[in-house]
Amino acid sequence: MTVSDVVFDGSTRPQGAERVVNVRLPTVHGDFLAIGYLDRASGEEQVALVYGDVEGGEGVLTRVHSECLTGDGFGSTHCECGDQLTAALRAIAAEGRGILVYLRGHEGRGIGLLAKLQAMKLQSEGLDTVEANLALGLPVDARDYRVAAEMLHDLDVRSVRLLSNNPLKREALLRHGVKIAEQVPLLMPPSEENIRYLRAKRERLEHYLPHLDGVAE
Numbered sequence: 251m252t253v254s255d256v257v258f259d260g261s262t263r264p265q266g267a268e269r270v271v272n273v274r275l276p277t278v279h280g281d282f283l284a285i286g287y288l289d290r291a292s293g294e295e296q297v298a299l300v301y302g303d304v305e306g307g308e309g310v311l312t313r314v315h316s317e318c319l320t321g322d323g324f325g326s327t328h329c330e331c332g333d334q335l336t337a338a339l340r341a342i343a344a345e346g347r348g349i350l351v352y353l354r355g356h357e358g359r360g361i362g363l364l365a366k367l368q369a370m371k372l373q374s375e376g377l378d379t380v381e382a383n384l385a386l387g388l389p390v391d392a393r394d395y396r397v398a399a400e401m402l403h404d405l406d407v408r409s410v411r412l413l414s415n416n417p418l419k420r421e422a423l424l425r426h427g428v429k430i431a432e433q434v435p436l437l438m439p440p441s442e443e444n445i446r447y448l449r450a451k452r453e454r455l456e457h458y459l460p461h462l463d464g465v466a467e
Contacts, residue, residue, distance in 0.1 A: 267400035302347030311348035313338035316356035360392030399426030
């Protein structure tokens with residue numbers, strides 16, 4: 251039986267992360283192994299970037315990063331996503347081993363690109379990130395971390411040190427059987443463009459962002 255047949259709840263159903271390809275991926279941060287997965291449950295194509303030897307590893311530095319085209323691809327300063335992606339890859343390379351799971355289908359905390367842009371427009375008119383999603387009749391956070399957990403199980407890591415400020419992400423991975431040795435903050439300097447967004451994440455979504463104390467909005 252392979253990881254693609256296991257849902258990690260004791261059942262065996264034809265769904266889950268199926269490893270499709272491994273290929274060396276040279277980056278400005280170093281050479282990673284890009285491992286491509288097909289999520290047979292959703293049809294999404296996913297990727298994990300692996301640096302060094304992680305098999306059987308304890309406390310492997312790991313970032314589970316939600317897709318953000320505006321931040322990751324276009325360098326938007328509305329959020330800190332692009333900076334977090336870069337910082338995570340640098341930290342993993344500096345550590346000498348680690349994993350970055352890049353989760354497609356997570357755009358806008360799972361509401362999709364067009365809805366995220368609509369929510370951003372509402373935020374420019376005064377709503378915060380939570381109020382904007384609700385005003386559109388959408389969930390505040392629709393992300394699911396099942397496939398990320400399945401990918402980590404497939405990579406055979408025994409436990410991870412999770413690069414994240416989000417306690418809900420940690421709880422979700424724990425529910426899917428990922429052992430988390432430590433949650434490591436990934437704090438980016440706030441900017442004039444994203445300080446309101448970051449404050450809403452801290453106050454409304456319980457993100458660990460202590461560096462915002464004393465920062466003027």
